[in-house]
Amino acid sequence: MTAHRTAAVAAVAMAVTLLPAIPALAHGAPTDPVSRVVACSPEGGSHTRTVACRAAIAANGAPFTAWDNLRVADVNGRDRQLIPDGRLCSGGLPAYRGLDLARSDWPSTRLAPGAALTMTYGSTIPHTGTFKLFLTKQGYDPTKPLTWSDLPTQPFAQVTDPPLTNGAYRIGARLPADRSGHHVLYTIWQNSSTTDTYYSCSDVVFPASGTSRGSGTAKGGGASYTPVPSPSSSGASPSGSPAAGDSATTVPGTPAAATAPRAEGGPSVPLLAGCAAAVVVGAGGVALAVRRRRG
Numbered sequence: 687m688t689a690h691r692t693a694a695v696a697a698v699a700m701a702v703t704l705l706p707a708i709p710a711l712a713h714g715a716p717t718d719p720v721s722r723v724v725a726c727s728p729e730g731g732s733h734t735r736t737v738a739c740r741a742a743i744a745a746n747g748a749p750f751t752a753w754d755n756l757r758v759a760d761v762n763g764r765d766r767q768l769i770p771d772g773r774l775c776s777g778g779l780p781a782y783r784g785l786d787l788a789r790s791d792w793p794s795t796r797l798a799p800g801a802a803l804t805m806t807y808g809s810t811i812p813h814t815g816t817f818k819l820f821l822t823k824q825g826y827d828p829t830k831p832l833t834w835s836d837l838p839t840q841p842f843a844q845v846t847d848p849p850l851t852n853g854a855y856r857i858g859a860r861l862p863a864d865r866s867g868h869h870v871l872y873t874i875w876q877n878s879s880t881t882d883t884y885y886s887c888s889d890v891v892f893p894a895s896g897t898s899r900g901s902g903t904a905k906g907g908g909a910s911y912t913p914v915p916s917p918s919s920s921g922a923s924p925s926g927s928p929a930a931g932d933s934a935t936t937v938p939g940t941p942a943a944a945t946a947p948r949a950e951g952g953p954s955v956p957l958l959a960g961c962a963a964a965v966v967v968g969a970g971g972v973a974l975a976v977r978r979r980r981g
């Protein structure tokens with residue numbers, strides 16, 4: 687017991703020492719075509735103030751600060767068994783439930799059917815793994831909850847271990863030629879260097895006649911921005927918003943972050959540990975972290 691306490695105190699002391707050097711615990715999400723979580727995060731620029739994003743944040747009860755942390759452990763390819771219909775965009779995670787709103791005005795990217803696509807998947811901690819890109823079937827209705835049956839069984843692109851350059855993976859693909867209108871580009875990134883699988887929804891629009899491709903906001907407006915009262919639960923949410931786990935600087939007095947640098951920097955502990963530590967921090971702080979360390 688005393689040994690445990692001593693170890694814990696030492697860990698806390700180390701955390702305080704290392705805090706300024708801790709990078710945000712970050713993993714990834716598509717930035718182009720922009721994913722819902724990125725668009726509606728504090729990094730989302732003008733997207734964040736769109737009607738859709740304001741509704742998503744309100745429904746979520748917390749901002750999407752941890753845009754790169756939408757991941758589920760131990761799925762091992764059983765996406766369709768473990769991620770419930772209607773909750774694909776949140777990965778079934780309550781902390782991201784606002785992303786599951788069924789609406790047609792999410793910030794979206796215009797794409798051309800049959801065109802070459804290079805997805806930019808922002809990431810600051812590299813992981814190995816396989817990206818699978820799915821596009822909703824023709825006939826998808828964005829005003830209905832996204833279900834697995836909206837997606838083809840097979841991805842239209844699958845890339846393993848693409849290089850990480852300038853903070854992003856770049857995933858080359860050829861878009862299906864037979865889509866028009868609103869669709870969801872659903873990206874699954876199953877890590878091989880960790881047990882995590884990441885899920886993302888990027889809203890895309892195929893113009894009926896157009897061939898141009900831009901990355902701006904095709905829908906959603908945002909011209910009439912009305913400030914929304916802050917949910918005020920960021921970082922201090924008792925339900926363990928993952929926002930708390932993303933960045934040490936956003937976590938008020940959280941010695942649990944000690945597990946992060948230790949794991950990341952450990953000689954024989956791979957990145958898996960870094961992500962596991964982030965989960966612990968996000969799930970509620972010190973007590974849980976200490977408990978986890980014992981087990």
Ligand SMILES: [Cu+2]
Binds near residue numbers: 811
């Ligand atoms: Cu990660």
